[in-house]
Amino acid sequence: MGSERECQLPLPVIDFSDENLKPGTDTWVSTCGVVRSALEDHGGFLVLYNKVDLLLHDSVFSAMEQLFDLSLQTKMQHTTDKPIYSYAGQRPSIPLYESMAIDNPLNAKDCHKYTTTMWPQGNNRFSESVNSYAKKVAELDYIVKRMVFESYGLDNKKCESLLESTDYILRCYKYRTPQVGETNLGVHPHTDSGFLTILNQRLSGLEIQLKDGEWFQVDASPSMFAVLAGDAFMVWSNDRIRGCVHRVFMNSKVDRYSLGLLSYASKVMEPEEIFVDDEHPLRYKPFDHYGYLRFFDTEEAVKSASRIKAYCVEWIQFNM
Numbered sequence: 001m002g003s004e005r006e007c008q009l010p011l012p013v014i015d016f017s018d019e020n021l022k023p024g025t026d027t028w029v030s031t032c033g034v035v036r037s038a039l040e041d042h043g044g045f046l047v048l049y050n051k052v053d054l055l056l057h058d059s060v061f062s063a064m065e066q067l068f069d070l071s072l073q074t075k076m077q078h079t080t081d082k083p084i085y086s087y088a089g090q091r092p093s094i095p096l097y098e099s100m101a102i103d104n105p106l107n108a109k110d111c112h113k114y115t116t117t118m119w120p121q122g123n124n125r126f127s128e129s130v131n132s133y134a135k136k137v138a139e140l141d142y143i144v145k146r147m148v149f150e151s152y153g154l155d156n157k158k159c160e161s162l163l164e165s166t167d168y169i170l171r172c173y174k175y176r177t178p179q180v181g182e183t184n185l186g187v188h189p190h191t192d193s194g195f196l197t198i199l200n201q202r203l204s205g206l207e208i209q210l211k212d213g214e215w216f217q218v219d220a221s222p223s224m225f226a227v228l229a230g231d232a233f234m235v236w237s238n239d240r241i242r243g244c245v246h247r248v249f250m251n252s253k254v255d256r257y258s259l260g261l262l263s264y265a266s267k268v269m270e271p272e273e274i275f276v277d278d279e280h281p282l283r284y285k286p287f288d289h290y291g292y293l294r295f296f297d298t299e300e301a302v303k304s305a306s307r308i309k310a311y312c313v314e315w316i317q318f319n320m
């Protein structure tokens, strides 16, 4: 990784398949720096990662096709008590978009439970491929977080404790092709409400906004993953890390599928002390991630300029 050619791209592409990328090596240390700068500058970066082999890639994406082929009534079933959308879609401003969330996909039993809600007769192939895929992508999530902690000189124990209080969701996205006269916007520009999102797309369409405001189109490939910081990462870093603004356009004549592993803090989280000093005063109150998700669709949140600021910052102004 970190070859000069890679670093010259507006958004770094980091090779996580490199055998030399082990903690303690020079490659590891320099990659930690690239990861940190990309998160501070753009809120994200791209990763080449070969732990999801082609067989698993194909099987998880065909599982997604099967999932979205179910009836709307089946797809809209309530599958989690967390304040996330089990199903999102049928929205007039983004008519192409549908998404479904599998709660706790790293756990085989929870994958099985989700699967039997969707297919009461069972579908082992679905639950097994989802579980294997999520576990492989979670390994990438752990490495990225470990690198971030290390690059700021934070103890690995702190990182472990963050990982222990992390909930994962596998979100599956489908975009149908636009009909004549319909918008080809898949999703409006936004930041994700989670901590970190790791996306893989089967067709291109994902665009990331760089710090200069330009849009960067992410190529689709089974081994190319986009790593995006969400709102909770901004809170944790007291705004040192930027939330990654991204959007999707449907440019193809076939349906587009993508998959995101999203992480959420299961315990109240505070900005790390090292990010708070006289020059960088505390910007966020202790953060209840699920409280934020419940706030997310309220009228107050929707009309605010920034949902995360509306949820956290105003509280500080009135209570300190």
Ligand SMILES: O=C(O)CCC(=O)C(=O)O
Pocket (backbone or CB within 6 Å): 099, 173, 187, 192, 199, 201, 206, 246, 247, 248, 258, 259
């Ligand atoms: O489809 C994608 O690649 C990304 C979708 C997305 O950003 C979202 O729904 O939050």
Ligand SMILES: [Fe+2]
Pocket (backbone or CB within 6 Å): 190, 191, 192, 246
């Ligand atoms: Fe997103």
